[in-house]
Amino acid sequence: MSEERGTRVEDEAARLDAADELRALREEFVLDGDEDGTPVVYLDGNSLGALPRSVPARLADVVEREWGRMRIRSWTESGWWEAPERVGERVAPLVGAAAGQVVVADSTSVNVLKALVGAVRLAREDDPGRAEILVDATTFPSDGYIAESAARLTGARLRAVPAGEIAGEAGPATAAALVNHVDYRTGELHDLPGITAALHRAGARAVWDLCHSAGALPVGLDASGADFAVGCTYKYLNGGPGSPAFLYVRRDLQPRFDSPLPGWNSHSEPFAMAEGYVPAEGIARGRVGTPDILSLLALEESLKVWERVDAYGGAAMVQVREKSLALTDFFLRRVEAHVPAGRLTSVTPGEHARRGSQVSLLCADEDEAGPVMKELIARGVVGDFRHPGVLRFGFTPLYTSFADVEAAARVLGEVLRERP
Known part of the structure; x- marks a missing residue:
């Protein structure tokens, strides 16, 4: 267990993040903590993606200038x-x-x-x-x-x-x-x-x-x-x-x-x-x-x-796909290390050719999924769950880090170990 508790895995996550070609894009998104200051690991981009930082200013301009002052002229002059x-x-x-x-x-x-x-x-x-x-x-x-x-x-x-x-x-x-x-x-x-x-x-x-x-x-x-x-x-x-x-x-x-x-x-x-x-x-x-x-x-x-992204379009998606698979591989491995045996089973295919960009974990006790996800969110790890008994974690390669993945798996293990 020393490997899980020590710095080796944290060092691995840091090395993976340092080698990530997309890592700079994380700064383009609002990923700050909750209103109470709790740090958040956001793994629910498969339901609602994070806010890009440039959007509020653009939307304010649309409302205040294009709608507020230009009004109907914006259909033609602003390209609506x-x-x-x-x-x-x-x-x-x-x-x-x-x-x-x-x-x-x-x-x-x-x-x-x-x-x-x-x-x-x-x-x-x-x-x-x-x-x-x-x-x-x-x-x-x-x-x-x-x-x-x-x-x-x-x-x-x-x-x-x-x-x-x-x-x-x-x-x-x-x-x-x-x-x-x-x-x-x-x-x-x-x-x-x-x-x-x-x-x-x-x-x-x-x-x-x-x-x-x-x-x-x-x-x-x-x-x-x-x-x-x-x-x-x-x-x-x-x-x-x-x-x-x-x-x-x-x-x-x-x-x-x-x-x-x-x-x-x-x-x-x-x-x-x-x-x-x-x-x-x-x-x-x-x-x-x-x-x-x-x-x-x-x-x-x-x-x-x-x-x-270095190459907008098809080549960009190759980069995104490579990171997505690396994130989900790392998560599955860290869940296996942190979560007590027999509590969760992955229903997401292990083969890369059959895996999207999320990991779905089936709780041995299907009624446990809702309470477990509620506690995860309370501790700053945001995913979601779907009946019957599935915990879903979505990995958005543009902003999800390997450090996020390690933290999520660790907290998931803690929550499950604390439950009877």
Whole structure:
């Protein structure tokens, strides 16, 4: 036990932090202690990312100058009107998409509905007999609710299938599949290129939920040939609570994309106030109504942090992925050292190819997860838990340090040893 109690592990964490190519980015975020001064190790970026330091000043300028003094002129003079596509261009390289294929607007749920109904309609243009939607059986609940609604809207039948089995289950009746890239409970990473290719071989369309992967690992939407993708921006992209989601529509599909929500903002001539709907060209047809400018521009400022990564875009995500895996490897090793045997089991895959950027630990006593997480938070280690009995720890490579990881594992061990 001397190794755990002494300085060797602390020295190892310090060496890893010193060698971290992304370590300077930590200073770009507000990671101070709680209001009472308690130091905080923040491992809940998979639910809400930390605040980039430059955002408050930018948001104050938007409110005080652009809204307060320029008022309606800001739609044109401050670029508010183009913001959904402009911010989409900042997201695009982080998910492996070329320009002109990502728009930022609306919520994740709204964008899932657009993408899934649009995917079914596309599939039926090619083969009217396709009457089935597949959905990841362990999907985030909201995605499941939306999939049920999409099935009703399109007259399709919905079938839940484990994500790992979707490739084999897709057949001649399948119109589209909605799949989570990373499982929100377990942190398991699913095979986006392989599942997409299998769906295409079956003549179906692939819709991906990137909420737990965008900003944490390479996605490669263009390289995989994905049809549609949706993701939130308040997790690893640090856009703030309720920041608008993004929608990806592959370029060659955009002329055929028939959104179930044709709003005035996606009209080809939005200010003509025409009675009939004519969709805009390109990714702008993914818009619906008036964008949430305050949240959208806060997100735009947040995304500027990525410009400080050595190589913005795909190469940056390689750096981020390497650190993510190193953080989660270190955490799993330190949990094993600190936590009493038999109290926790990792439900996150050990293999790098199947792991996202979180670690989920199942409590032997499932009822213990809530109280344990409450005590961790009281002691300055912030994660969260999900029923039944899962403690979740999210690792945001832009600001999480190896010293954070060691501290979190140590406090977790202390809490569990103190409990009967």
